[in-house]
Amino acid sequence: MDERRIDMPLDMIPENLDFDVIFEPTKVDDKKYVIDGNTGKYIAIVGKDFNCASHGNFFRDVSDAVTNHLTDAEYEGAVVKWKDAHHNGWAMMDMTLPNVTAKISTEKHETEIAQRIIALHGVDGTCSNTVLFGAIDFFCTNGQIRGEHDKVRRKNTSGFSLDRFITQLERSKQDFYSQSATLQQWANKPLLIQDVKNMLQSLLKSDRTADKMITLYNQEASVRGQNAWALYSAFTNYATYADERNGFKLRNTGGDTRAVSMWQREEKVTQWVDSKQFKELLAA
Numbered sequence: 001m002d003e004r005r006i007d008m009p010l011d012m013i014p015e016n017l018d019f020d021v022i023f024e025p026t027k028v029d030d031k032k033y034v035i036d037g038n039t040g041k042y043i044a045i046v047g048k049d050f051n052c053a054s055h056g057n058f059f060r061d062v063s064d065a066v067t068n069h070l071t072d073a074e075y076e077g078a079v080v081k082w083k084d085a086h087h088n089g090w091a092m093m094d095m096t097l098p099n100v101t102a103k104i105s106t107e108k109h110e111t112e113i114a115q116r117i118i119a120l121h122g123v124d125g126t127c128s129n130t131v132l133f134g135a136i137d138f139f140c141t142n143g144q145i146r147g148e149h150d151k152v153r154r155k156n157t158s159g160f161s162l163d164r165f166i167t168q169l170e171r172s173k174q175d176f177y178s179q180s181a182t183l184q185q186w187a188n189k190p191l192l193i194q195d196v197k198n199m200l201q202s203l204l205k206s207d208r209t210a211d212k213m214i215t216l217y218n219q220e221a222s223v224r225g226q227n228a229w230a231l232y233s234a235f236t237n238y239a240t241y242a243d244e245r246n247g248f249k250l251r252n253t254g255g256d257t258r259a260v261s262m263w264q265r266e267e268k269v270t271q272w273v274d275s276k277q278f279k280e281l282l283a284a
Contacts, residue, residue: 013055013056013059013060014082014084016084016088017055017056017059017082017084017088017091018038018054018055018056019036019037019038019039019054019055019056019088020037020038020054021034021035021036021037021052021054021123022034022035022036022037023035023050025048026045029048030047030048031045031046031047031048032045032046032047032048032050033045034046034050034089034123034124034125036088041087043086043087043088043089043123043124044086044087044089044123044124044125044126046124046125047125050125052122052123052125053121053129054123055088055091055121055123058119058121058129059091059093059119059121061162062093062117062119062131062162062165063093065162065165065166065169066078066095066117066169069166069169069170070097070169070173073099074097074099074100074173075097075099076099077097077098077099078095078096078097078098079095079096079098080093080094080095080096081093081094081095081096082094083259083262083263084259085256085257085258085259085260086122086124086126086256086257086260087256089122089123089124089126090120090121090122090124090126090127090259090260091120091121091122092118092119092120092121092259092263093118093119094116094117094118094143095116095117095118095119096114096115096116096136097114097115097116097117098114099114100114100115100173100176101113101114101115101138102176102177102180104137104180104183104184104187104229105184105187106187106188106224106225106227106229106230107225108223108224108225109139109223109224109225111137111138111139111140111224112137112138112139113135113136113137113138113144113180113183114135114136114138115133115134115135115172115173115176116133116134116135116136116143116144116145117131117132117133117134117169117172118131118132118133118134118145119131120132120263126260131165131168132145132146133145133146133168133172133175133176134146135176135179135180135183137233137236140233140237140240141240142233142236142237142239142240143236143239143240143266144232144236144269145266145267145269145270146175146179146270183229183232184229186227186228186229186231186232186282187224187225187227187228187229188227189227189228189229189282190225190226190227191226191227191228191230191231191281192226193214193218193226195281195284196214196217196231196281197210197214199277199278199280199281200213200214200217202277203272203275203277203278212246212247212248213234213235213238215247216234216237216238216246216247216248217230217231217234219234220233220234220237228281228282231281232273235269235272235273236266236269238265238269239262239265239266239268239269240262242258242261242262242265250262
């Protein structure tokens with residue numbers, strides 16, 4: 001897995017991801033190989049009817065939409081991080097817009113969040129073209145994605161349309177500020193530690209995992225206060241780090257899968273926030 005910050009024009013794609021996709025039949029009638037057109041490296045085996053756009057074409061379409069449908073002030077200074085997995089078969093563009101920001105305040109702490117645009121693409125059949133909107137917390141750089149309604153999926157073919165993404169993009173700033181208001185409400189919602197423990201034990205179905213998340217919540221609460229914002233920050237911390245900083249290390253599977261595993265954590269956080277247990281805790 002590769003992860004790096006790219007200081008270059010938004011429509012420039014890292015060299016390892018900017019290749020034409022070539023297909024070659026296998027000895028199995030209903031399967032074919034996916035090949036990196038630059039290196040000739042075999043990436044994956046997919047079904048014979050599988051087709052896809054290249055990473056470069058997909059991400060350039062996303063970048064062009066950003067520059068054409070946001071104002072110069074909104075995307076100026078955008079920071080892009082790239083992640084890849086599955087031998088470059090899976091890729092993620094994670095864009096932060098540092099000029100579209102909001103403050104989240106508690107009695108103990110104030111932090112700034114910025115708008116985030118995440119684009120996922122696979123040429124190996126592992127994911128569909130997907131774009132999401134979210135936020136990044138500048139205090140600890142925890143990633144945050146919002147619920148299912150913010151996902152923009154496109155069929156994984158060379159002829160996909162970004163019309164719906166453009167519509168979402170044009171209202172994304174308004175949606176970001178609306179979500180920021182919700183996060184501020186969470187910052188204003190005090191929590192009792194026993195209520196947090198009970199919720200986590202019910203939600204996570206594992207005493208060991210719940211205990212580690214409670215420890216992480218207490219760390220966040222020591223800075224942000226005992227509130228729902230701190231609990232959410234513990235969730236996003238889990239989705240951002242996988243080492244001694246939070247105790248949630250990834251298993252070493254020996255494969256090129258770390259970036260995908262971390263993304264799956266972000267999706268899991270979305271599920272937790274949308275859960276009956278979390279909503280009942282907020283309503284209590």
